[in-house]
Amino acid sequence: MRAVALGGGHGLHATLTALRRITTEVTAVVTVADDGGSSGRLRRELGLLPPGDLRQAFAAFAAEDGGTLWAQVFQHRFGGDGALAGHAVGNLLLAGLFEVLGDPVAALDEARRLIGVTGRVLPMSPEPLDIVAEVAGLDEEDETAIRRIRGQVAVASTPGRVQRISLLSSRGSGEPPRACQEAVDAVLGADVVFLGPGSWFTSVLPHLLVPELHDALVRTKATKVVILNLIPQPGETAGFSPERHLDVLFEHAPDLRVDAVIADRDSTPTPARLRRAAADLGGRAHLADIADPIVAGRHDPDALASCMREALGLTGGENSMEGQ
Known part of the structure; x- marks a missing residue:
């Protein structure tokens, strides 16, 4: 099974660690x-x-x-x-x-x-990129005022509420960021593509803002799976429900459809809402106990791998996939 995982940092590390329990044919596409x-x-x-x-x-x-x-x-x-x-x-x-x-x-x-x-x-791109975020709540006199802040560290640590992000090329020419062609080819040739978990605005969503990579994610025949975070992140997604993560995903890539959404059972206070949000993206929500029982905020790789298998309909061995 050819698998591609998109993300960055500790979130991508969690996906790769679990995914390697299922298949050796794994490509990581990194922010x-x-x-x-x-x-x-x-x-x-x-x-x-x-x-x-x-x-x-x-x-x-x-x-x-x-x-x-x-x-x-x-x-x-x-x-x-x-x-x-x-x-x-x-x-x-x-x-x-x-x-x-x-x-x-x-x-x-x-x-x-x-x-x-x-x-x-x-x-995800052969050149360094800059994240620009539209953030509310930074103006004490007007909580609704939107300010633009630039840089991954600034976005990840903002005390405001991130509304939307965009990407700037390091070329500074106003041109859209270029995709790594090998990453595009990997997505188009994959059997399954995973997006998340991770810092939602700085590690997950940026992949959808590189035009060629976005188009590949929309066009690929691969099964597409979103893995949600265990807890909201201060600054980036403070106060976000699991379904709000999916809403933001749709706002940044309205043409994207997914087949499955994986979430931790204890991190989902209203499962019915998450199921509806997943259905709106074309997929099905899969809830399981996938949090590490010892380390807070970290996925348990064996439990996550088991939920991945369920979401993919894996049968008859590690490298078979239902319908393929």
Whole structure:
């Protein structure tokens, strides 16, 4: 089963960890709008794709393929207060490959061979992108006034209410962001595509705002599955119900239809509303106990994999799919 997972950060890590329990044919398509921390520093200083979310995907694959040392090394951050302080080893390795090879896809494929993982990691765009958000609630005198803020860190940490986002190309020409062609091909050739969980406005929705990638997600014959977050995120989705996440998804991509929506049972106070919202997008809601019982706010990979199988109608073994 050829699977594609779109997202970024810890949310994509959760999807990949669960998905690798079902199939080895997995491609991660990763957001490239990070402008904070180690990734932001490398992006500003070297003009490269921010490597942090790409690193997270490799770490997820390495851990599932038995390369626990590689996963640990890739995630290791240097301490101290010198020039390397705060940089993750994997970020520096990817940045070096980007500079030496001059092609982000070739660099990521070389990293894949170096680490020895079966999954492929691709950027959603070959160029760094900027997120611009329309935010309400930042003006004390007028709570309804809309302000525009720019940058992933600013959007993720805003005390206001994010209404809508858009993407800007780093070329600064007003042209729409370019898609990574290999990512587009992966979506069109997939049997199943997963979107989410993760930071809704900064890791999930950006994939729908790259025109070629959006069109591929609309046109693909793959089964499309949305995985919802366990808890609202302060700033980005504070006060959001599970069904509100789907409403925002539809507002940003009204032509997109999905086949299934996965949500945690305890995180869904009104299941009937979620089922109606999923039906409005063309899909069916699947509720299960998929939260980690020990670590709050994290998906349990085995439980999530089980719910994925149910949503996909998997029968007769790990790599078969009903109707295909």
